[in-house]
Amino acid sequence: xxxxxxxxxxxxxxxxxxxxxxxxxxxxxxxxxxxxxxxxxxxxxxxxxxxxxxxxxxxxxxxxxxxxxxxxxxxxxxxxxxxxxxxxxxxxxxxxxxxxxxxxxxxxxxxxxxxxxxxxxxxxxxxxxxxxxxxxxxxxxxxxxxxxxxxxxxxxxxxxxxxxxxxxxxxxxxxxxxxxxxxxxxxxxxxxxxxxxxxxxxxxxxxxxxxxxxxxxxxxxxxxxxxxxxxxxxxxxxxxxxxxxxxxxxxxxxxxxxxxxxxxxxxxxxxxxxxxxxxxxxxx
Amino acid sequence: xxxxxxxxxxxxxxxxxxxxxxxxxxxxxxxxxxxxxxxxxxxxxxxxxxxxxxxxxxxxxxxxxxxxxxxxxxxxxxxxxxxxxxxxxxxxxxxxxxxxxxxxxxxxxxxxxxxxxxxxxxxxxxxxxxxxxxxxxxxxxxxxxxxxxxxxxxxxxxxxxxxxxxxxxxxxxxxxxxxxxxxxxxxxxxxxxxxxxxxxxxxxxxxxxxxxxxxxxxxxxxxxxxxxxxxxxxxxxxxxxxxxxxxxxxxxx
Numbered sequence: 001x002x003x004x005x006x007x008x009x010x011x012x013x014x015x016x017x018x019x020x021x022x023x024x025x026x027x028x029x030x031x032x033x034x035x036x037x038x039x040x041x042x043x044x045x046x047x048x049x050x051x052x053x054x055x056x057x058x059x060x061x062x063x064x065x066x067x068x069x070x071x072x073x074x075x076x077x078x079x080x081x082x083x084x085x086x087x088x089x090x091x092x093x094x095x096x097x098x099x100x101x102x103x104x105x106x107x108x109x110x111x112x113x114x115x116x117x118x119x120x121x122x123x124x125x126x127x128x129x130x131x132x133x134x135x136x137x138x139x140x141x142x143x144x145x146x147x148x149x150x151x152x153x154x155x156x157x158x159x160x161x162x163x164x165x166x167x168x169x170x171x172x173x174x175x176x177x178x179x180x181x182x183x184x185x186x187x188x189x190x191x192x193x194x195x196x197x198x199x200x201x202x203x204x205x206x207x208x209x210x211x212x213x214x215x216x217x218x219x220x221x222x223x224x225x226x227x228x229x230x231x232x233x234x235x236x237x238x239x240x241x242x243x244x245x246x247x248x249x250x251x252x253x254x255x256x257x258x259x260x261x262x263x264x265x266x267x268x269x270x271x272x273x274x275x276x277x278x279x280x281x282x283x284x
Numbered sequence: 285x286x287x288x289x290x291x292x293x294x295x296x297x298x299x300x301x302x303x304x305x306x307x308x309x310x311x312x313x314x315x316x317x318x319x320x321x322x323x324x325x326x327x328x329x330x331x332x333x334x335x336x337x338x339x340x341x342x343x344x345x346x347x348x349x350x351x352x353x354x355x356x357x358x359x360x361x362x363x364x365x366x367x368x369x370x371x372x373x374x375x376x377x378x379x380x381x382x383x384x385x386x387x388x389x390x391x392x393x394x395x396x397x398x399x400x401x402x403x404x405x406x407x408x409x410x411x412x413x414x415x416x417x418x419x420x421x422x423x424x425x426x427x428x429x430x431x432x433x434x435x436x437x438x439x440x441x442x443x444x445x446x447x448x449x450x451x452x453x454x455x456x457x458x459x460x461x462x463x464x465x466x467x468x469x470x471x472x473x474x475x476x477x478x479x480x481x482x483x484x485x486x487x488x489x490x491x492x493x494x495x496x497x498x499x500x501x502x503x504x505x506x507x508x509x510x511x512x513x514x515x516x517x518x519x520x521x522x523x524x525x526x527x528x529x530x531x532x533x534x535x536x537x
Contacts, residue, residue, distance in 0.1 A: 151399050154389045158378045164340055165372060169451075170364035170393050 005130040007239065009198050012133035014214065015234045016140045017191035020184030021219040022230050023144065027153070029160035031083070032181050034074050034090035035188040035215055037097045038067045040207030042189035043196040047114055048107055056120055064189060071185035075178040094209060101204045113203025117196055126198070133194050140187065145227045147183075156180055157225050210259065214238075217262045220269050237265070289352070291316040291487050292337065292455060297346035299332050306332045308511040309346070316454070319481050319488045321498045321519075323528075324508035330491040331373060333508070334457045337489075338370050339363045350455070367453035369486075373460045376444035379433030383424060383443060386432050387415045390447040414450065422446040422476070437464030438473075445476045449484060456486045462494045470497055477501055499523070 017039060024032040045066040049059035077089045101108045108114065123129040147153045155176045158166045163173045196202055214237060222233040241258045249257065290313035299307040307329045314320050322330045335341040337348060339360035348355055355363055364370070377386045391414050392401065401407035419425045422442040427435060432443065441461055448456055461477065462470055474497060480486045492498040499505070499519035506516040507528055515525055522528060 149402055151389070151392050151397075154381065154385055157381060158389055161378050161380055162372075164338075164360070165376060165378070167340075167360040168338060168364050168370040168372075169390050170361050171389075172359065172361040174359075 002126060005126050006198070007242065009126070009130040009133050009194075011234060011238050012130070012137035013191045013195045013198070014218065014238050015137040015231065016133075016194075017188045017211070018215045018218040018222075018230065018234050019140045019144050020187035021215040022222050023147070023156065024180050024184045025216065025219040026222055027148070027160065027225045028156040028177060028180050030078070030177050030180060031087040032074065032078075032090055032184055033087060033212055033216070034070075034093050034181075035184060036207040036209070036211045037090075037093050038070055038185040039188040039192035039195075039211055040097060040101070041070055042067050042192040043202055043206060044101065044108060046193055047117055047196065047202055050117075051114070060193070063193065064186070067185055067189040068182075071182045074181050074185065078177060078181055079174055094207075094212065098204055098208060109203070111204060113201060113206075115201050117200045117202060119197045119200065123197060129194070129198055133198075136190065136194065140190075141227050141231060144230065148225050148227070152176060152179065153225070213259065213262045213266075217266050217269075220266060223269070237262070289316065290314060290349075291318075291351060292489075293347075293349045294333075294337070295347045295349075297333070297336060297348065298344040299329070299336055299341055300344040305344075306511050307336065310508070310511070310513050311346075312506060312513065312516075314455075314487060314489060316487055317481070317485065318504060319477075319490065319502045321502035321505040322489055322491045322508065323493070323495065323498065323505060323522075324514070328508040329511040330508055331459055334370070334459055334489065334491060337363075337455075337457060338368060364453070367455060369448050369451040369453045369456045371444050371448060371456070371458045371461065373463060373491075377432045377435075377440050377447075379431065381432060382429055383419065383427045383432050383435070384415050384429060386443060387418050387447055387450070391415070391418075391450045394450045394452045418446045418450060421449070422472075436466075438466050438469035441465050441473060442469070442476065445473070445480070448486075449476075449480060454485075454487060456480060456488045458488060458490045460491055460493065462492065462497055470494075473497075474501055495523075 017035060021035055024030045042063045046059045046063035049062040050056065054062070074090060074093070078086050081089060102110055105111075119129060123132045155166060155171050155173070159173045159176060166173045192207065196206070199206070218230070218233045218237045221237065222230040241261050244254050244257055244261075292314045294310060294312040297307055297310045298305065310329075310333065322333065324330055332341060336343060339355070339358060343356065350363070350366060350368060353366075355366065358366065378389070381389065388411060391411065395414070397407055397411070401411065415428070416425065419428055422445070424435075424439060424443060424446070427439070432440065435443065441464075445461070458477065461473055465473060477488065477490070478501065481488055490498060490502065502519060504516060505519055505522040507514040507522060507525065509527065514527060515522065
């Protein structure tokens with residue numbers, strides 16, 4: 001049962017994080033790859049704040065404030081750089097954050113990390129936590145459904161096709177894109193916080209490129225601006241590699257095979273649906 | 285002397301792409317209510333001029349004023365809010381959105397609906413009426429829920445012009461409206477453009493290669509050649525210009 005609730009929790013964390021990636025990458029065509037940064041930053045900020053003795057509420061405020069600053073930096077880059085340079089910038093931010101975490105070991109514990117992270121009392125057990133996370137995931141799906149039906153959602157979809165046409169209607173594509181990046185950052189932050197409550201251990205391997213590969217794969221497989229596609233895509237990407245556990249493979253291989261699985265899915269989906277996903281050609 | 289004020293005044297406008305001067309010292313004034321045609325050979329800067337007015341290209345030199353106000357510092361979306369509407373040479377609709385959504389995305393901005401309008405029945409009914417009436421006017425009611433990408437070139441143009449009718453602006457920049465449109469639909473297009481001017485009061489600048497289509501619509505024609513204003517005048521005067529005849533009909537002295 002513990003395994004099932006863990007998978008439910010993983011599905012929920014990934015769904016919340018992927019919603020942000022779906023809005024930016026799949027729906028609006030903004031290749032924002034800074035999601036692992038805000039995912040990890042939120043977790044680190046909350047845990048470090050709590051280590052200084054502040055309450056959970058204050059720690060969460062500090063955490064979300066840190067994510068807001070990070071998202072505004074990303075927005076500034078989005079407004080100033082070309083589309084491809086922005087993508088590279090956000091990719092580089094993952095490496096920069098990883099280096100900062102490893103270097104600032106007095107705060108972050110460096111490569112050894114921070115152990116013994118306690119869960120809040122209201123989600124003290126894995127079952128309660130998993131159910132809480134699942135409720136959050138449902139809310140996230142409903143939020144995306146609402147977003148896609150509003151002017152904001154329509155403008156996001158339209159931007160992917162033709163930014164000039166959107167602007168000729170009096171809609172600021174830069175403002176819409178900036179809002180999408182901020183929402184994406186905060187969805188990743190929420191996912192990071194609830195994930196660290198489950199793992200109760202935080203080190204530089206939390207987040208990073210593996211998370212990026214996972215959410216980008218989900219966003220690309222989801223492709224269409226439909227919540228059910230996002231939910232199905234998350235289910236497939238999170239649960240399918242679990243089959244590898246039941247094969248008699250050395251544990252050192254399983255992690256790499258999971259990455260290989262994501263890479264193959266990406267290649268297949270990009271080959272088959274690249275025209276639908278990327279309305280404009282992109283060269284990085 | 286005509287005392288009507290210029291709705292849009294372009295003074296000594298130059299646009300450069302790299303080392304290439306695409307527009308060179310162009311000056312032009314368009315009065316309120318006028319329909320002005322912009323013609324010239326391929327690559328002479330017609331679309332660039334429209335892009336400069338819309339704010340989509342950086343200006344090398346010169347000024348553009350709209351209703352007496354300098355708009356050089358305004359972003360394209362701000363110029364649209366000010367009242368400058370635009371149709372594009374290629375695909376002026378969002379093909380991945382439904383036909384209805386293509387109308388809605390323009391109408392909700394034009395009618396200043398709040399962002400939560402779709403959750404209120406009153407607004408939903410009002411929007412439904414706008415969408416249904418607009419599509420009925422251009423004969424696209426049957427395609428309301430289809431993706432705009434399934435429409436023919438002519439239908440896309442009609443959808444684009446239908447959306448422009450909802451635009452609460454004063455100036456429309458229409459770029460090659462007959463491109464990819466079957467001859468049978470051109471009459472309907474011409475009717476729609478005339479309606480935009482005479483009933484809805486838009487001042488219009490049209491870029492067009494089909495001179496017969498254009499000369500029936502416009503009050504005045506401006507000819508660009510090699511990025512410079514060559515001549516302007518009524519359609520009758522323009523048709524007598526020898527250089528224009530050379531460009532369009534290959535006549536030589």
